[in-house]
Amino acid sequence: MSSPTYAYYPGCSGLGTSKEYDRSTRAVCKALRVDLRDMPDWSCCGSTPAHTVDHIFSAALSARNLGIILAMGLNAATTPCPSCLTNLRTAEERMKKTEFGERVNKLLDAPYAGGVETKSVLQILVEDVGLEAIAAATVKPLAGLKVAAYYGCIMNRPPELMRFDDHENPMAMDRIMTAMGAEVVPFPLKVECCGASYGVARQDVTAKLSGRLLQTAVDAGADVIVTACPLCQMNLDLRQNQALKALGASFSIPTLYYTQLMGKALGLPEVELGFDKICVSPKQAFAAMGKAKEEKQKSSQGSRT
Amino acid sequence: MKIGVFICHCGSNIEGTVDTAAVAEAAMAFPEVVYAKDLMYACSEPGQDAVIEAVREKGLDGVVVASCTPRMHEPTFRRAIERAGLNRYMLEMANIREHVSWIGKNREANTNKAVDLVNIAVEKLRRDRPLTPKSFDITRRALVIGGGVAGIQAALDLADGGKEVILVERTSSIGGKMAQLDKTFPTVDCSSCVLGPKMVDVAQHPNITLYAYSEVEEVSGYVGNFDVKLRKKATYVDWAKCTGCGACMEKCPSKKSLDRFNEGMGGAPAINIPFPQATPKKAVIDAEYCRQFVKGKCGVCAKICPTGAINYDMKDEIIEVKVGAIIAATGYDLFDYTKYGEYGGGRYPDVITSLQYERLLSASGPTEGHIKRPSDGKEPKTIVFIQCVGSRDKSVDRPYCTGFCCMYTAKQAILTKDHIPDSQSYVFYMDIRAPGKLYDEFTRRGIEEYGTRYIRGRVSMIVPKNGGLLVRGADTLLGQQVEVEADLVVLAVGAEAAKGARQLAEKLRISFDNYGYFMESHPKLRPVETNTAGVFLAGCAQGPKDIPASVGQGSAAAAKVLGLFSKEQLENDPQISQVDIKRCVGCGKCESTCPFGAIHMIDFRGQPKAEVIETVCQGCGICAVTCPQGAVQLSHFTDNQILTEVEALCLF
Numbered sequence: 001m002s003s004p005t006y007a008y009y010p011g012c013s014g015l016g017t018s019k020e021y022d023r024s025t026r027a028v029c030k031a032l033r034v035d036l037r038d039m040p041d042w043s044c045c046g047s048t049p050a051h052t053v054d055h056i057f058s059a060a061l062s063a064r065n066l067g068i069i070l071a072m073g074l075n076a077a078t079t080p081c082p083s084c085l086t087n088l089r090t091a092e093e094r095m096k097k098t099e100f101g102e103r104v105n106k107l108l109d110a111p112y113a114g115g116v117e118t119k120s121v122l123q124i125l126v127e128d129v130g131l132e133a134i135a136a137a138t139v140k141p142l143a144g145l146k147v148a149a150y151y152g153c154i155m156n157r158p159p160e161l162m163r164f165d166d167h168e169n170p171m172a173m174d175r176i177m178t179a180m181g182a183e184v185v186p187f188p189l190k191v192e193c194c195g196a197s198y199g200v201a202r203q204d205v206t207a208k209l210s211g212r213l214l215q216t217a218v219d220a221g222a223d224v225i226v227t228a229c230p231l232c233q234m235n236l237d238l239r240q241n242q243a244l245k246a247l248g249a250s251f252s253i254p255t256l257y258y259t260q261l262m263g264k265a266l267g268l269p270e271v272e273l274g275f276d277k278i279c280v281s282p283k284q285a286f287a288a289m290g291k292a293k294e295e296k297q298k299s300s301q302g303s304r305t
Numbered sequence: 306m307k308i309g310v311f312i313c314h315c316g317s318n319i320e321g322t323v324d325t326a327a328v329a330e331a332a333m334a335f336p337e338v339v340y341a342k343d344l345m346y347a348c349s350e351p352g353q354d355a356v357i358e359a360v361r362e363k364g365l366d367g368v369v370v371a372s373c374t375p376r377m378h379e380p381t382f383r384r385a386i387e388r389a390g391l392n393r394y395m396l397e398m399a400n401i402r403e404h405v406s407w408i409g410k411n412r413e414a415n416t417n418k419a420v421d422l423v424n425i426a427v428e429k430l431r432r433d434r435p436l437t438p439k440s441f442d443i444t445r446r447a448l449v450i451g452g453g454v455a456g457i458q459a460a461l462d463l464a465d466g467g468k469e470v471i472l473v474e475r476t477s478s479i480g481g482k483m484a485q486l487d488k489t490f491p492t493v494d495c496s497s498c499v500l501g502p503k504m505v506d507v508a509q510h511p512n513i514t515l516y517a518y519s520e521v522e523e524v525s526g527y528v529g530n531f532d533v534k535l536r537k538k539a540t541y542v543d544w545a546k547c548t549g550c551g552a553c554m555e556k557c558p559s560k561k562s563l564d565r566f567n568e569g570m571g572g573a574p575a576i577n578i579p580f581p582q583a584t585p586k587k588a589v590i591d592a593e594y595c596r597q598f599v600k601g602k603c604g605v606c607a608k609i610c611p612t613g614a615i616n617y618d619m620k621d622e623i624i625e626v627k628v629g630a631i632i633a634a635t636g637y638d639l640f641d642y643t644k645y646g647e648y649g650g651g652r653y654p655d656v657i658t659s660l661q662y663e664r665l666l667s668a669s670g671p672t673e674g675h676i677k678r679p680s681d682g683k684e685p686k687t688i689v690f691i692q693c694v695g696s697r698d699k700s701v702d703r704p705y706c707t708g709f710c711c712m713y714t715a716k717q718a719i720l721t722k723d724h725i726p727d728s729q730s731y732v733f734y735m736d737i738r739a740p741g742k743l744y745d746e747f748t749r750r751g752i753e754e755y756g757t758r759y760i761r762g763r764v765s766m767i768v769p770k771n772g773g774l775l776v777r778g779a780d781t782l783l784g785q786q787v788e789v790e791a792d793l794v795v796l797a798v799g800a801e802a803a804k805g806a807r808q809l810a811e812k813l814r815i816s817f818d819n820y821g822y823f824m825e826s827h828p829k830l831r832p833v834e835t836n837t838a839g840v841f842l843a844g845c846a847q848g849p850k851d852i853p854a855s856v857g858q859g860s861a862a863a864a865k866v867l868g869l870f871s872k873e874q875l876e877n878d879p880q881i882s883q884v885d886i887k888r889c890v891g892c893g894k895c896e897s898t899c900p901f902g903a904i905h906m907i908d909f910r911g912q913p914k915a916e917v918i919e920t921v922c923q924g925c926g927i928c929a930v931t932c933p934q935g936a937v938q939l940s941h942f943t944d945n946q947i948l949t950e951v952e953a954l955c956l957f
Contacts, residue, residue: 166646166650168647186769188770
């Protein structure tokens with residue numbers, strides 16, 4: 001079977017605040033034989049600021065990148081970032097309307113004709129690689145690790161645009177984590193907002209919303225939170241102290257990218273996974289996981305003898 | 306042939322953009338037209354009189370009326386020329402209102418088009434032949450499908466009117482949704498107490514034959530003479546012997562059968578009588594759960610039954626009945642709320658439907674009328690009601706308003722306060738729709754006297770919290786988010802067409818709308834009729850409605866049937882197909898394409914020939930276009946007539 005091939009759009013944060021997401025994504029895809037092709041001269045998708053100001057401008061920024069993908073001879077792309085995913089998919093949809101497309105193309109050096117489908121890395125891992133293959137490739141199961149899977153608000157929304165997983169109760173990360181041996185705790189706030197970019201303008205709002213997510217994860221008994229969004233990760237991890245202050249609580253819970261945990265389970269070298277980039281270190285959680293695993297092994301050996 | 310042409314002004318509806326006098330003048334030039342006149346209102350009494358007078362004075366053989374659509378007034382003018390002494394089929398109409406004056410503003414162009422349409426009508430009329438309907442006998446027995454309150458009312462009214470009624474009910478007892486309700490709004494009457502006597506009447510009425518646990522298998526025939534096959538499903542209990550004592554239910558070792566009557570709240574024994582007032586009060590075995598069927602051994606009920614009614618070998622039975630009219634009163638089903646992921650999609654046990662809550666409130670329900678939430682049996686103190694779950698929501702393909710949820714939610718909140726005085730109810734609503742006698746007063750009472758808190762806005766999320774449920778929504782009047790920590794959430798699920806409604810509609814040859822509700826013949830003026838003669842509608846099968854409206858429709862449908870049955874004989878429509886036996890080669894294509902089974906093959910001097918069964922033929926014309934020989938012709942719409950119309954229009 002030929003390996004699935006995608007143009008890879010890392011997104012701006014992939015080169016900055018979420019380097020560890022980019023690195024771990026590349027490492028995991030390599031290990032699972034997903035062929036990611038780097039895009040020459042890619043540029044920002046416009047992120048939130050562009051589409052809040054002008055839909056044409058926003059679409060032009062994304063369409064420029066979609067054009068590069070076509071020029072690579074590919075019509076399938078992937079990105080780890082949900083915000084980039086939304087912009088690339090929205091541009092593709094909106095460009096189908098003739099009048100809109102013409103206005104966008106006026107802004108571009110080379111007109112974009114359409115025809116690229118962008119999927120999240122998460123979708124590719126579930127659909128192209130598959131849970132069975134992921135389970136089979138797992139060499140260091142995450143047994144004993146309690147995980148809360150947090151998807152954020154836009155990973156699966158709006159459903160008519162994303163067309164992947166359940167938009168109210170997504171399960172993709174839950175299933176991957178379960179396949180790799182982790183224990184997924186019921187986490188009811190899977191698709192609740194973390195406060196997103198309000199962290200800049202209204203820190204209090206983000207602190208309150210993120211605080212609620214952290215508290216719920218801890219109450220559910222999670223050792224770690226996994227997420228698929230750079231902004232969610234930053235709010236839950238980098239801003240955890242702000243959130244805890246708003247809550248008046250004192251605990252700590254690491255927030256990792258799901259690809260980092262996947263890399264760990266696949267036995268990839270730690271240096272490729274970037275755990276040192278995480279503010280709230282997962283070391284303790286990993287240590288506890290090891291202990292839980294040993295105890296389990298002991299008890300099962302004990303029962304055998 | 307002498308033809309008269311009448312052009313109607315329809316006030317200014319037609320005259321406003323059509324020169325009717327000019328049309329009349331032009332009509333005089335058409336062949337065989339001896340008289341043409343414009344009339345102010347052709348359908349009015351003076352208008353009809355003018356037509357009748359002209360027929361008599363000018364000795365007309367046929368009449369063209371150019372006015373509105375024939376769907377509106379063809380019967381009117383047919384009767385008028387009949388009064389003038391002509392055959393009623395010697396009439397043609399030209400639709401110069403809907404097809405001309407209402408759709409174009411150019412008076413000259415409109416006038417020209419009107420002249421063309423009159424020309425077509427004249428040419429067709431020249432080839433019309435007088436037609437005479439045939440009379441046939443009718444079976445004065447009615448079939449009522451569905452034993453909910455609408456069907457019960459229809460059956461009782463028909464039976465009291467002296468007609469035989471066959472009432473078919475899919476489940477093992479009549480009563481429908483109303484029997485599941487605890488109380489009814491706005492009077493807070495006990496639902497089963499007001500319905501119970503009617504159910505008993507059905508059981509005891511000498512004119513009503515009740516087939517419970519039965520379904521309609523097949524319908525053929527036509528108004529006055531339907532042949533219906535009913536499937537009497539195997540109950541595995543001989544109902545002639547069963548006394549309804551209930552001993553079998555107590556001893557049955559399998560208690561996890563789906564308790565449909567209690568909406569799945571708690572299990573039922575595999576042999577079950579659904580509720581104390583069940584009519585008929587007979588037991589049915591659920592073969593999916595019965596150990597005798599699942600494991601092949603048990604037989605406890607057979608041992609315990611004092612009358613020896615249990616029969617594990619029972620098979621479905623087909624019963625054939627002849628009826629003259631059918632009333633479809635098949636009710637509704639509840640919207641599947643698990644489509645709403647934000648309400649938990651069925652993952653939270655303490656998020657229940659309004660009908661489940663109704664069973665919790667009912668003294669004959671699984672909790673004997675004590676409100677206990679499903680997860681831990683605790684009495685809830687804070688209850689959140691969410692309205693419009695599967696109503697007024699395009700995203701789940703339910704854009705319509707169910708109409709009665711606002712009222713039952715108000716009632717349930719009031720009853721909650723009665724059951725648990727220290728409780729607090731919240732209602733998330735979009736609009737309060739309470740248009741009915743004493744309805745708005747009732748919802749106000751809930752708010753003012755029972756302290757129900759109404760929050761105008763939708764709920765965005767329900768998540769478990771501290772053993773309860775956190776309900777988050779918008780308060781659109783305050784422009785704020787609100788969060789309520791609830792012990793129980795009740796979803797006011799909307800109504801949708803009953804399961805199997807579409808299949809039944811196909812059997813009855815009636816239409817249904819996009820959502821599966823049966824189509825009435827006219828939304829305002831023929832609300833209980835269908836476009837299939839002899840088939841009538843009642844209750845929620847036609848669209849969601851509350852109990853008084855359903856009862857009203859039950860009676861209305863019964864009145865329609867009684868009116869039909871009061872006729873000595875029925876007349877068929879003579880605009881039907883005829884076979885020219887000389888041309889027919891007996892290929893049988895018409896027989897296979899006829900959707901009504903109105904054509905059968907006969908032996909004519911050793912050769913196969915097609916023959917039309919006149920009382921069954923609906924005049925659709927499919928056979929006429931199917932026949933390769935042109936041997937089948939539809940009376941009043943023959944090939945020649947249609948071709949002449951085309952030629953009249955396309956002279957050049």
